[in-house]
Amino acid sequence: MLRVETAVIPVAGLGTRFLPVSKGVAKELLPVIDKPVIQYIVEELVASGIRRIIFVVSDNKREVLEYFQKDEALEVYLTAKGKMNELASIQHLHDMAEFFAVEQHQPLGFGHAVLQARDVVGNTPFIVCGGDDIIDGDVPAARELVEVYERNGGASVIGVVRVPAHTVNRYGIVAPLHDGSDRTFQIKDVIEKPSVESAPSNCAAGGRWLVTPEIFESLARIEPGAGGEIQLTDALKDLLQTQPMYAHQYSGVYRDCGNKVEYIKAIIAFGRRHPVLGAEIEQFIHSA
Ligand code: UTP
Secondary structure, rough: OOOOOOOEEEEOOOHHHOOHHHHHHHHHHHHEEEEHHHHHHHHHHOOOOOOOOEEOOOOOOOHHHHHHHOOHHHHHHHHHHOOOOHHHHOOOHHHHHHHEEEEOOOOOHHHHHHHHHHHOEEEOOOOEOOOOOEOOOOOOOOHHHHHHHHHHOOOOEEEEEEEOOOHHHHOOOEEEOOOOOOOOOOOOOEEEEHHHHOOOEEEEEEEEEEEOOHHHHHHOOOOOOOHOOHHHHHHHHHHHHOOOOOEEEEEEEEEEEOOOOHHHHHHHHHHHHHHHHHHHHHHHHHHH
């Protein structure tokens, strides 16, 4: 079985839910305390054994790749000023992994963005991450998916969260092959926005997907789906025709930081646990 050492993170979307700020700053670079959203994702991947990280960027959004590149002048400045903690906070960024960027010239969908990474990924399984999805937990979410992949002969794994039954019509919902009550189960389908009555489970796909390289053939074959975009969900349905696939419910909390309220919740959750700032933030929350 091939080891999972590669991840693809699309960051080429327009971020319309986060306007106006996303007009000036990529939403993946918005801070949660003092680190951008994308750094939480990269740290989770590195803690999960990922060594190569491929960002899918738009033509004018290379700042996500640049954030992970060495800044010689800033390092010299901080050293000269004796700001060693600040130096340490930026020094490791570039050597956490090997970083690459591929371009998506037009935002034609999440699946289309993943397809742009085909040549750089090569013939190996890889993890796809939503560029604005933090999964906040003690165990890195990507590592959980890798473990399910390894236990099941190298099958693809979709990360899921359980959502309230009356909200299933907003998500891509997985259909269990047999029983879907455990945290990990084999699936037979993924259904985009099913009606509340017809939904096969309350497990919504989101955040992380571990896929075999055959996903690229599916992505290249399928027609545009919802919103006229090439959707990863449609490619997964296609792949399910020929390969087994599993769903795994994260042990951490999923936070869609492309959504304003969820982003603020992430700041509060990380803020109150912060080793230096936590006590003051907690006090403020109680007094506000
Ligand atoms: P989202 O659907 O959250 O991003 O996609 P979006 O389209 O930018 O957001 P809204 O809905 O307009 O606010 C999840 C991730 O996929 C990337 C986004 O940048 C985000 O990190 N993405 C999405 C692409 O790279 N290309 C696309 O065509 C679409």
